[in-house]
Amino acid sequence: MSRTRIKTYDRIIQESLKLFNEQGERSITTNHIAAHLGISPGNLYYHFRNKEEIVYQIFLQYRDFINQRLAAPNNRTMTVDDLVNYLDTAFQAMWQFRFMFYDLPGLLARNPQLQSEYHQFVNTDLQNLLARHFEEFIRLGLLKMEQEDIGPVGTNIWLVVKFWFAFEQTSRPKAPITELSGYRGVRQVLALLKPFVQPQFVAAYQMLADRYPC
Numbered sequence: 001m002s003r004t005r006i007k008t009y010d011r012i013i014q015e016s017l018k019l020f021n022e023q024g025e026r027s028i029t030t031n032h033i034a035a036h037l038g039i040s041p042g043n044l045y046y047h048f049r050n051k052e053e054i055v056y057q058i059f060l061q062y063r064d065f066i067n068q069r070l071a072a073p074n075n076r077t078m079t080v081d082d083l084v085n086y087l088d089t090a091f092q093a094m095w096q097f098r099f100m101f102y103d104l105p106g107l108l109a110r111n112p113q114l115q116s117e118y119h120q121f122v123n124t125d126l127q128n129l130l131a132r133h134f135e136e137f138i139r140l141g142l143l144k145m146e147q148e149d150i151g152p153v154g155t156n157i158w159l160v161v162k163f164w165f166a167f168e169q170t171s172r173p174k175a176p177i178t179e180l181s182g183y184r185g186v187r188q189v190l191a192l193l194k195p196f197v198q199p200q201f202v203a204a205y206q207m208l209a210d211r212y213p214c
Contacts (some may be wrong), residue, residue, distance in 0.1 A: 009047045011037060013061070016054045020099035025055065025107065052111045055100075059114055062097040063121050069093070070129055078136050080201060084208045086133065087189055090161045091182030098165050122158070130154035142205075143196040153196075157189050164188070187212040 015037055019028045030051050034044045048054050069089045072078065100107060108115040134150045137143045145153065164185035169177055190209045197205045 008039065008043065012044060012047055013054060013057050016051075017058050017061075017097070017099075020055075020058070021097075024102065025051075025099050026103065030054075052114070055107065055111060056114050056117075058097065059100065059118065062093060062100065063117075063125070065093050065096070066090075066121075067125065067129070070133075072132055072136060078133075078140060080142060080204050080208060083133075083137060083142070083193075084186070084190070084211075087161075087186045088182075091164065091185050092179070094161055094165060094185075095179045095182055101162055102166055104162075126158065127151070127154065130157070141198055142201050143193065144198050145196045149196075153192065156192055160185060160189050160192065183212045184214065187214060 012033065016028070016033050019033060019036060028051075030044055030048075031041055033051075033054070034041045037044070048057075070086055073082070094101065108118060131150055131154065134143065134145065134154065138145055165177055165181060168175075168181045168184070187209055190205070190212070194205065194209075
């Protein structure tokens with residue numbers, strides 16, 4: 001693949017993500033993307049057969065972002081700060097790829113390949129990732145949680161993270177949605193976990209929670 005093709009390919013993905021986030025995926029066509037980039041539709045189709053292929057590549061970037069940034073460290077023991085950093089990262093990912101979660105059922109229905117791999121990611125990769133984090137925080141004594149609670153609590157956290165910006169959009173219709181809106185989501189997730197925090201960590205945990213606005 002030539003350097004020119006790689007550059008154009010990456011630009012299509014990058015600028016499509018920007019357009020989808022700003023205007024919604026449903027309202028953007030391949031012609032809009034081509035015009036925004038200043039290239040011909042034929043040039044765009046040389047790289048992608050349709051918009052669904054572009055969306056799929058954006059999803060792969062999102063999946064890689066989550067898997068890489070939320071991976072547990074191998075060279076040190078995890079701390080309370082890691083918990084908050086993971087939440088920051090999760091909301092950062094949701095902000096960066098927010099268009100995917102405004103109409104996720106419709107997006108998946110129009111893109112069978114995306115639907116299959118999204119469900120694989122959520123039901124296997126993400127669940128395993130969350131379970132490993134919970135088990136490590138339990139081992140460290142930060143959280144006290146029964147094994148059967150890990151799955152349901154992890155699902156509740158995922159629901160808050162996934163739908164947080166949509167919730168903000170409906171609950172604060174006159175306020176612009178920004179990356180800072182995610183900080184309220186971090187505090188919401190911390191509230192979900194607070195009942196499981198061990199007494200010796202409560203003060204430190206509350207100090208971390210107080211960093212974020214209500």
